[in-house]
Amino acid sequence: MTLDPDQLGRSKSDLAETLRRLRLEAGLTGDRLSARCGISQSKISKIETGKITPNLVDVERILRALGAPAALLQEVSSLARIANTEWQDKRASWRRGIEKRQAELMSLEADATELRYFLPAMITGLLATPEYIRASLSHAPGDKTAVIGRKLERQAVLYDESKSFTFLLTEQAVNWALVPPLAMALQIDRLASLTYLPRVRIGVIPHGTRLTRGPMNTFTMYDDRLVTMESFTGRVVFRDPRDVLHYCEIFSMFEGCALFGDDARIKLGEWANRCRGISRDL
Numbered sequence: 001m002t003l004d005p006d007q008l009g010r011s012k013s014d015l016a017e018t019l020r021r022l023r024l025e026a027g028l029t030g031d032r033l034s035a036r037c038g039i040s041q042s043k044i045s046k047i048e049t050g051k052i053t054p055n056l057v058d059v060e061r062i063l064r065a066l067g068a069p070a071a072l073l074q075e076v077s078s079l080a081r082i083a084n085t086e087w088q089d090k091r092a093s094w095r096r097g098i099e100k101r102q103a104e105l106m107s108l109e110a111d112a113t114e115l116r117y118f119l120p121a122m123i124t125g126l127l128a129t130p131e132y133i134r135a136s137l138s139h140a141p142g143d144k145t146a147v148i149g150r151k152l153e154r155q156a157v158l159y160d161e162s163k164s165f166t167f168l169l170t171e172q173a174v175n176w177a178l179v180p181p182l183a184m185a186l187q188i189d190r191l192a193s194l195t196y197l198p199r200v201r202i203g204v205i206p207h208g209t210r211l212t213r214g215p216m217n218t219f220t221m222y223d224d225r226l227v228t229m230e231s232f233t234g235r236v237v238f239r240d241p242r243d244v245l246h247y248c249e250i251f252s253m254f255e256g257c258a259l260f261g262d263d264a265r266i267k268l269g270e271w272a273n274r275c276r277g278i279s280r281d282l
Contacts, residue, residue, distance in 0.1 A: 011082040016050040018076055019062060023048070026066045037065035053083050056240050084240035090233055102150035109157045112222040116166045116251050119173045120215030123187065125151040126158060127167060127194060127202075132187045135178045158200055166201045168254050170215055174204060175271055181282070185275035192268040195261070203258030204267050211257055213250065221247060 023033055034041040046052045059080040063073050117124055125133055133151050137144045195202045218230040227238045227247045259267055
């Protein structure tokens with residue numbers, strides 16, 4: 001799937017125009033197409049005018065109702081998959097203000113009931129100490145005081161009993177030395193303490209764990225609705241159910257390899273003590 005940001009922006013209008021053109025070429029009204037594919041006429045109208053973006057399942061139902069050949073089905077389905085993918089540029093986020101990004105994340109967290117985080121490189125803000133958060137923002141432009149406050153405010157969601165959280169962290173993520181050793185020990189202690197929250201599961205994947213896939217990217221799953229994937233220059237948002245399902249399968253694979261509960265706390269304790277040892281030797 002192409003992730004060219006320009007293509008991601010055009011694909012929604014292209015998809016709407018393509019589906020409308022194919023319906024007209026088939027000589028069908030919106031009502032007749034609705035009856036054939038089992039999608040309401042009002043939804044078809046909104047799809048064709050670009051007011052809503054159909055998922056892959058809806059697109060395939062429409063194309064089959066139109067009698068589209070296999071090659072066309074594949075081509076338009078690929079367009080639909082791209083249309084359900086969004087690129088969010090990091091520099092654009094900085095220009096808008098990174099505090100606004102925190103408000104967006106808070107909204108996503110408020111709307112979700114099951115949140116899953118795969119963290120192969122660093123500790124996420126929801127689990128971080130103030131010192132770790134401050135260090136993680138060292139590359140960001142402008143005054144970070146308000147952003148640090150908003151990140152700490154977001155951590156209250158961990159105590160919301162209507163939600164469940166699963167965090168998977170590799171050993172590298174836990175031990176990435178973003179702050180001095182003693183501060184890292186305190187950060188790892190915080191991870192261990194959060195494992196006792198009733199709706200929070202923190203799993204760790206130590207070095208040497210046999211894995212069938214490499215930990216390619218940080219990603220977050222919000223229920224089964226959408227997935228955000230992080231990169232150095234921005235984030236990709238996947239909304240197509242097939243993409244979400246694929247990430248769900250990847251997450252489950254890593255989850256099955258992680259240590260939880262007492263086993264995780266033992267490892268976290270070892271890593272925190274190692275940091276304390278390094279601090280004493282400095």
